[in-house]
Amino acid sequence: MFKSVLVANRGEIACRVFRTARAMGIRTIAVYSEADADALHVREADEAVLIGPAAARESYLVAEKVLQAAKDTGAEAIHPGYGFLSENADFAEAVMAAGIIWIGPKPDSIRAMGLKDAAKKLMIEAGVPVTPGYQGEDQSDETLTAEANRIGFPVLIKAVAGGGGKGMKKVDRAEDFADGLASARREGQSSFGDPRVLIESYITRPRHIEVQVFGDSHGTVVHLNERDCSLQRRHQKVIEEAPAPGMDQATRDAVTAAAVRAAKAVNYQGAGTIEFIADASDGLKADRIWFMEMNTRLQVEHPVTEAITGVDLVEWQFRVAAGEPIPLKQDEIGINGWAMEARLYAEDPANGFLPSIGRLEHFVLPGDPRRPYAAYDVRIDTGVMQGGEVSQFYDPMIAKLIVHGNTREAAAEALADAAGDVEVWPVKTNAAFLVNCLEHPRFVSGDVDTGFIAAEEAVLTTFTLSDHGLQGAAREVRFEDGINGVGRDPFAPWESWTEAAGLRLNASPSLKQTLFVDGVRTVIEIDDAIAAQHSHFEPERGTTIYFESGAPFRVSSLSPRGAAAGPASDGSLRAPMPGKIVAAPAVAGDTVAKGAPIVVLEAMKMEHALVAPFDGVVQSVSVVVGDQVGDGVVLAVVTPVESLP
Incomplete structure (x- = not known):
């Protein structure tokens, strides 16, 4: 070694x-x-x-x-x-x-599976079923457009060297194909140095099933069962689990056997993942699962496989790279219980999932010694710490939360509890969004596919401080309206810092308190009998960040000063973060419909289109392709149709 x-x-x-x-x-x-x-x-x-x-x-x-x-x-x-x-x-x-x-695997294996079009041809030769589509050499606009029309919309455009959802675009209508193609090519070139694409038929109710495989230098290839990675947003995985819900043993045997054939076809060594797309419109069936691609590396979601098999996949990587055989035989690799992983991203679900950057002034993850009350076991994989920076230069994933339970229901409940205990400020995260996903009835029942988040997004991105939470916030915020303007102890008698009303003999007083929750005035009636203690953080005097179910709420007894007015109402499109302009499809004078892309910004390894907020005319575009822009800079201005002379 x-x-x-x-x-x-x-x-x-x-x-x-x-x-x-x-x-x-x-x-x-x-x-x-x-x-x-x-x-x-x-x-x-x-x-x-x-x-x-x-x-x-x-x-x-x-x-x-x-x-x-x-x-x-x-x-x-x-x-x-x-x-x-x-x-x-x-x-x-x-x-x-x-x-x-x-x-890692031998270079020849990486090359064989690195380009999606070539890999599919190789899999066909090996007898592995593949998704219908186009993987040809002709990359002209005319040929790709014709092939998309032949396959039938919706289609997926995928960078041949892509991965992680980058360079992948779903196109629903023929008239949108050119824009989708241009964007996929740009992301492919930017992320992988290769603008070539392939086209696949888009499965209506797709599930993303993948099999962990492992090979050694002695000719042995084994699988470590499957994972389900169907909970995705814009082709980025959000929650993964192992095993796959609804997978019977016959289907598992067929899929894992196909994965082993695929790995053997390239003489694979080390850790790899064979990814399949399944048509889940009638449950998981072996004849409705197709090879999609192979990732010739360790996957982000590998911990769920480790949890159900008891294997340290990195240790296996070390041993195989050193020439040792795989430590276990195929019949020694089983499935123990259920595991789930959630990816904690620095992003703002309530604002279109825009990445969030900045200093982690308050960063507490479940299991932290500062929060010893957790009634669940959780594994945390992270690369950041309190006081660290989330940078614009890298992927916005800041941690992974992994749990293991005897059943799927137990694992989902534990992961929801873990995500709910996340405390991050002022950087935004998707923790509360994860809680909503894990507690949604469809997810709990296993009724998920890759379109789940898009279909349920309005519910999943709604975060409201509960009545119970408001009671806790009223106790925890340090009010500045006490005697001589001095902040009061949150546990001081209510009468000294609010107005009592409706007092009754031998009963708790009815007390009203005005709070500003995220800048919105809220009047609550305090029930002194309710114990509503929750975790909180005080970034400044008179303000408390109150955490509930993974969501931070800014609570104060004072009206916010200089509060942001919200999204610009004058049609100004501002950069949501620092980045590079990679496309400017609109020019001054263009008449545009609501939702039409005006400027495309690349930041944190992904493209973000700034679109027209309403039907109107582009008055100005102040950037050109290649410009580096700062946070908040006005990039373009659109004037609504009704305001034109």
């Missing part, structure tokens, strides 16, 4: 790999960008090397810098994590040529 490992990655996955390495007595080496100088993965490593500026293309994606760091530190092995260089066959070859152990 090698004695040292460099992780060519950052954040949560670097910390995850380091955890296993430490347990095995292996020295850990981190690489980091200037933006990550104080990051958690840098602090946890035995040694760390600066490899460049904040932008990934100048640091984490520069193979030569990573390889030089390995040579300078004497690293015996390199683990690529996921994303960045993890599926770069040229990098794998360079690592091996330098005499360093590559913890």
Whole structure:
């Protein structure tokens, strides 16, 4: 076994790999960008090397810098994590040529499965069923448009080198195909250096089923059963679970056998995932599940497989890379209970899921020693800490919450409780959204597909402080209307800081209190008999951030001063975060319909279209493609039709 490992990655996955390495007595080496100088993965490593500026293309994606760091530190092995260089066959070859152990599949296997079009052709030859579509070499607009029309709308446009939902666009109508194609090409070029695409038929009720496979250098390939990753938003996974709900043993046997055939077809070694798309309109059936792609690396959702099998997949990666055989035989790998994972993103579900950046002034995750009351067991994989920064330069996922239970119902309940105990401020997160997903009747019953979030989004993104929560907020906020303007103790007698009304003998007084919850005036009648203590955080005098079910509520007894007026009503389109302009499909003078894209901003590895807020005319576009813009900058102005002369 090698004695040292460099992780060519950052954040949560670097910390995850380091955890296993430490347990095995292996020295850990981190690489980091200037933006990550104080990051958690840098602090946890035995040694760390600066490899460049904040932008990934100048640091984490520069193979030569990573390889030089390995040579300078004497690293015996390199683990690529996921994303960045993890599926770069040229990098794998360079690592091996330098005499360093590559913890991953052979370069030929990466190449064979790295391009979705070529992989599908290979799978057809291996007898693995594939999704109907077009994987041809002709990439002209005319041919792709014709093929989309032949397949029939809706269709999926997918970057051939894509992954993680990047470069993937669903197109419902023929008239929208050109815009979807252009966007998929841009994301493919930006994220993977390859603008080529393929087209697939869009399955109406799709479920995303994937199988964890593992191969070694002795010719053995095993599977570790399946995961269900159907709960997605814009092709980004949100909640994953293992095993898949509704999967009977006959269907499981067929899918896992196909996955093993797929891995053997490329002489696979190490950890990999065979991803399938299932038509769930009539339940899971073996003849309605098709190969979609293979990820030749560890997956973000690997902990749920670890939880039901009892296997440390990173340890297996280390051992197989060192030439050892897979530790278990196929018949020794079973399924124990149910596991679920939720991805905690720095994003604002109430504002179109826009990424949120900034300093984590208050950051408490379930299981934190500051919150010892949790009645569940939870595994936390994270790469950030309180006081750290969520940067515009990297993926917005800041943690993963993983639970294991005897049944699916027990796992879902525990994960909902864990997500509900998340406390983050002022960076926005999707914690409350996760709670709503996990408690939704459709999810609880297992009635999910990849369209679940889109169909239920209005309910899932509604967050309201409950009556019980308002009672707690009234007790916890430090009011500034006490004697001489001095903030009062929240547990002081009610009579000293509010008005009593309707007093009755031998009964609790009826007391009214005015609060401002997220800037909205609310008058509540306080029930002194209710014990409503919940966690809270005080960022400034007179204001409390009250946490309920994962959602933060800003509560004050004073009317907010200088409160934001909300979305611009004058048609001004402002940058929601710093980023780069990658498209400007509209120009001054264009007549546009509500929802038409005006400017497209790239930030945190994804494209964000700023659209017309109403039917109108574009008065101005103040940016051009390639411009770097700051948060809040006006990019364009649209004037409503009725206000035109």
